[in-house]
Amino acid sequence: MAQTTHGVGGLSYDAKKRTWPAEFNVFLALIILVGAFELIGRVFLGDSFLFNTRANVDTIFNEARLQIIILQVSIVGIIAIGVTQVIISGGIDLSSGSVVGATAMIAMSFAQVATVNGNPNPKAMFIEQGWTDLPVIVPVLVAIGCGLLAGLINGTLVAYTRIPPFIATLGMMVTARGVAKWWSKGQPISFPTESFAAIGKGLMPVIIFISLAILFQLILSYTRYGKHCYAIGSNEDAARMSGINVQNHKILVFVIAGILASLAAVVLSSKNLTAQAGMGVMYELDAIAMAVIGGVSLSGGRGSIIGTVIGALIFGVIISGFTFLRLDAYYQEMVKGVIIIGAVVLDQWRQRLRAMRA
Amino acid sequence: MSDIVLKTENLTKYYGGVHALEGANFELRKGEHVAIMGDNGAGKSTFVRQITAVEQRTSGKVWFDGKEVNFAGPIAAREAGIETVFQNLALADDLDVPSNLFLGREKVLFNLGPFSILDRKFMRKATEAALIRTAVKIPNLSNTIRHMSGGQRQCVAIARTATFASKLIIMDEPTAALGVQETMQVENIIRTLKANGEPLILISHNMRQVFDLVDRIVVFRRGRIVANLRKQDTDGNDVVSYITGAKTGEAELAA
Numbered sequence: 310m311a312q313t314t315h316g317v318g319g320l321s322y323d324a325k326k327r328t329w330p331a332e333f334n335v336f337l338a339l340i341i342l343v344g345a346f347e348l349i350g351r352v353f354l355g356d357s358f359l360f361n362t363r364a365n366v367d368t369i370f371n372e373a374r375l376q377i378i379i380l381q382v383s384i385v386g387i388i389a390i391g392v393t394q395v396i397i398s399g400g401i402d403l404s405s406g407s408v409v410g411a412t413a414m415i416a417m418s419f420a421q422v423a424t425v426n427g428n429p430n431p432k433a434m435f436i437e438q439g440w441t442d443l444p445v446i447v448p449v450l451v452a453i454g455c456g457l458l459a460g461l462i463n464g465t466l467v468a469y470t471r472i473p474p475f476i477a478t479l480g481m482m483v484t485a486r487g488v489a490k491w492w493s494k495g496q497p498i499s500f501p502t503e504s505f506a507a508i509g510k511g512l513m514p515v516i517i518f519i520s521l522a523i524l525f526q527l528i529l530s531y532t533r534y535g536k537h538c539y540a541i542g543s544n545e546d547a548a549r550m551s552g553i554n555v556q557n558h559k560i561l562v563f564v565i566a567g568i569l570a571s572l573a574a575v576v577l578s579s580k581n582l583t584a585q586a587g588m589g590v591m592y593e594l595d596a597i598a599m600a601v602i603g604g605v606s607l608s609g610g611r612g613s614i615i616g617t618v619i620g621a622l623i624f625g626v627i628i629s630g631f632t633f634l635r636l637d638a639y640y641q642e643m644v645k646g647v648i649i650i651g652a653v654v655l656d657q658w659r660q661r662l663r664a665m666r667a
Numbered sequence: 668m669s670d671i672v673l674k675t676e677n678l679t680k681y682y683g684g685v686h687a688l689e690g691a692n693f694e695l696r697k698g699e700h701v702a703i704m705g706d707n708g709a710g711k712s713t714f715v716r717q718i719t720a721v722e723q724r725t726s727g728k729v730w731f732d733g734k735e736v737n738f739a740g741p742i743a744a745r746e747a748g749i750e751t752v753f754q755n756l757a758l759a760d761d762l763d764v765p766s767n768l769f770l771g772r773e774k775v776l777f778n779l780g781p782f783s784i785l786d787r788k789f790m791r792k793a794t795e796a797a798l799i800r801t802a803v804k805i806p807n808l809s810n811t812i813r814h815m816s817g818g819q820r821q822c823v824a825i826a827r828t829a830t831f832a833s834k835l836i837i838m839d840e841p842t843a844a845l846g847v848q849e850t851m852q853v854e855n856i857i858r859t860l861k862a863n864g865e866p867l868i869l870i871s872h873n874m875r876q877v878f879d880l881v882d883r884i885v886v887f888r889r890g891r892i893v894a895n896l897r898k899q900d901t902d903g904n905d906v907v908s909y910i911t912g913a914k915t916g917e918a919e920l921a922a
Contacts, residue, residue: 533773534781540770543759550721550757551771552742561781610761
């Protein structure tokens with residue numbers, strides 16, 4: 310029996326016909342994927358993907374695997390939080406991977422120790438200036454400054470020169486990678502202070518990722534900034550005519566995305582205890598893929614951070630699942646590609662179905 | 668002057684070498700509904716864009732609400748009380764009805780700059796009140812605009828203008844893309860506005876609609892106002908001959 314609810318002006322609607330949030334479908338896909346790995350594991354390997362099967366460990370789930378699933382996508386996930394906001398506002402950011410590289414190099418050079426095993430640090434960039442053993446806040450602020458600058462340039466280019474975001478951020482992608490290589494003339498930068506190394510230790514990346522995800526989901530849902538992201542991505546002319554300062558908003562979105570990429574760089578270089586010019590290659594595409602799998606529409610206006618987080622988890626499950634099944638890493642990449650395409654196709658089907666029912 | 672809501676003097680707009688609007692003198696009194704008619708490219712929309720400051724005029728003067736005004740942009744015009752329903756609707760498809768009504772002027776609980784927290788409950792209540800006032804029927808306010816019919820969308824766009832205490836409403840071809848029933852719905856809203864004494868400028872190609880709804884018809888041709896006719900002094904043929912140029916020269920209202 311249809312359950313009707315009264316609307317405005319004497320019309321009523323079927324409350325049951327209210328469609329599920331898009332995130333629910335993505336979550337369902339995640340469950341199915343986990344279930345598939347569980348099933349294949351039980352049948353072919355006699356092992357469980359999700360649950361603990363060892364007698365000497367007293368937990369229900371295989372906690373180590375759960376941790377790895379989320380840990381290995383946390384850093385790209387932080388980038389994806391920013392990329393999601395850019396895409397919802399109708400843009401795209403291809404520069405985040407390179408910004409990670411450049412920021413990691415620059416920030417790390419301010420996080421180095423003076424001496425290693427009693428000898429002067431051979432890798433220290435600013436040892437002559439005495440800029441070693443600095444408090445952890447310095448490299449973090451330097452990183453945020455780098456991300457802010459990159460975002461500001463991206464945003465300003467997109468907002469004021471009317472260059473398509475694809476091109477503007479492609480330029481930044483190439484330039485930032487160049488900066489990463491130039492900064493230390495290709496040399497890796499290592500030996501960070503203990504306090505800097507603590508940022509990426511253990512499950513810290515997960516904690517940082519989830520906190521940022523919650524923060525930005527709340528911002529998207531409950532603030533004017535969030536509302537304007539959706540409005541601009543949905544109909545930029547309408548947003549402009551409604552009096553929204555579209556240009557400033559775009560700059561802000563890219564700045565936020567840049568800062569998030571730089572935070573990812575901090576976590577990544579801290580976790581690896583080193584920074585290299587090749588860091589973060591392809592991260593931008595993984596981040597975009599996470600968002601797209603999570604239901605963020607590339608044409609703008611639709612999506613959420615929750616969706617992107619689930620998209621990231623799907624990524625993590627695939628990587629862990631393939632390792633669990635002892636399949637080569639080559640297959641992972643192939644399957645990742647298929648899943649990206651599949652997610653978009655499914656989403657479009659769902660949209661069309663919904664449009665027909667409405 | 669006191670009962671004049673809007674007045675323009677020699678309003679002119681050039682796009683490079685194109686004279687889209689030239690020397691437009693226009694007046695609108697309190698509670699009056701005026702139609703602007705004319706062929707495509709006659710300067711109707713250009714005229715509206717100068718008043719609402721979507722574009723900046725080349726020359727001329729505008730008085731609104733008793734004062735000479737020089738709006739910096741559409742926000743300033745809207746803050747002064749000019750609400751516009753644009754030809755392309757100006758709605759965000761992926762937002763629900765309250766978000767669209769309050770687009771660009773969201774009510775906030777705490778002001779934190781761009782990160783101000785929205786007062787969603789208030790906006791929802793105000794939306795319901797506005798829809799009831801304009802007799803708009805929308806089944807579910809939380810649906811996104813994407814899932815609504817053309818008529819419902821247009822009604823939302825019009826209800827938006829009525830939500831805020833506006834002093835002048837401008838509609839640019841509000842029923843151009845609508846079916847018969849949806850058009851009637853929109854026309855009923857316009858009648859409600861008339862009954863409430865809210866002044867309106869209606870751009871329309873629909874002769875029947877214009878004669879049904881407005882008090883006065885202003886005809887544009889090639890960027891100039893060529894006729895200013897009271898409804899009871901004219902008829903469809905007369906208006907058509909001004910639109911096509913069969914009749915020329917500015918017809919003054921009998922004083």
